[in-house]
Amino acid sequence: MNVIVVGAGIAGLSTAWSLTRRGHAVTLIEQGPIPNPMAASGDHHRIIRRAYPSATGYGRAITEAYEAWDELWADLGESHLDARGFLCISRDPGDEAEDYLEGLKAGGFPFEMLSPRDAAERWPFLDADTMRYVYVSSEGGALHCRRIAQGLAAWLRRNGADLLENTRVDAVDAGAGAVTLADGRTLSADRIVVTAGAWVTKLFPDLTSDLTTYRTAVVYLEPPADLKAAWEAAPVILDVGGKTDGYIIPPSGDGGLKFGSGLHRFASANADAHRVPQPGEGEAIRDLFAPPMLRLEDYRVEAVVTCAYTFTADERFFATERGRCLVVSACSGHGYKFGAAVGRRVAAHVETPDLAGLVSWLRAEAA
Secondary structure (H helix, E strand, O other): OEEEEEOOOHHHHHHHHHHHHOOOEEEEEOOOOOOOOOOOOOOOEEEEEOOOOOOOOHHHHHHHHHHHHHHHHHHHOOOOEEOOOEEEEEOOOOOHHHHHHHHHHHHOOOOEEEOHHHHHHHOOOEOHHHOOEEEEEOOEEEEEHHHHHHHHHHHHHHOOOEEEOOOOEEEEEOOOOEEEEOOOOEEEOOEEEEOOHHHHHHHOHHHHHOOEEEEEEEEEEEOOHHHHHHHHHOOEEEEOOOOOOEEEEOOEOOEOEEEEEEEEEEEOOOOOOOOOOOOOHHHHHHHOOOOOEOOHHHOEEEEEEEEEEEEOOOOOOEEEEEOOEEEEEOOOOOOHHHHHHHHHHHHHHHHOOOHHHHHHHHOOOOO
């Protein structure tokens, strides 16, 4: 089967990988370079973790995600997972960290409870007086996105896939199974898979009823010299509690210390707009983390990286099929960790169609 995959973020790369492994002829089209720094999965590192509220099903789905990543590491010949575990902080009753804890308990997944004093002693960048409790788990860490993209692109080329970088798709004819490129060329295939992330609504404008595009940003920070060793050894911080909706990835792979918060985002219909960081934006993101972080004024802003994501109302994956075209989107800020598994599931659907089953899995309804 000839398959065109539009978009070379983690979902597109993994779909191309899995289809190629199954013996199909794949053309992967990406509007920028691979990896593309403008894409949602184009930054240095992203979190993988077991913790999810128990009702979502995604905590159980992580088992398959890990299996898929292991299969991918075997093909690449190296792992790009820094399995340093994750940490959560609860500051208010009923905050997200507490929801995650209930999910770990319900799933029977491993974790260790720590008092605020014990946590602050182990990680001296924490303010013990602002925390209710802390827990850590070994089942998590940081995925090195750019290394994964580079490795997958090289593997695809070695195994016969056709990669078209810096090539924009202007239109998709789902009925005919064809795409029109910005240079006027038309490419046809038996099936088309669109994994264009925040750019998917440019190709399918009607999907704005299901998908909302947000512009967000993260900040890379240089910590005080006396805290560098603590950060180097720290787990990923999945949630800092309260209403901050904040996460932190310590220095890992090629990426430095990164802070990000769901509070720092706004809707933007154009994924290419507002991509230049604004003056003071890095400091504004950083300062959302006090509390529970100490001495944030001593953390120097090194870089601000903007990003565009699609979100669904319930923050789950989204898929729809039209003619010969399958659209998969809406990572909703948490999709990277499932990337290899998504690729395998999408490839299986392309080979043996079962849209209801694919959607159910993507939504973690049957996990």
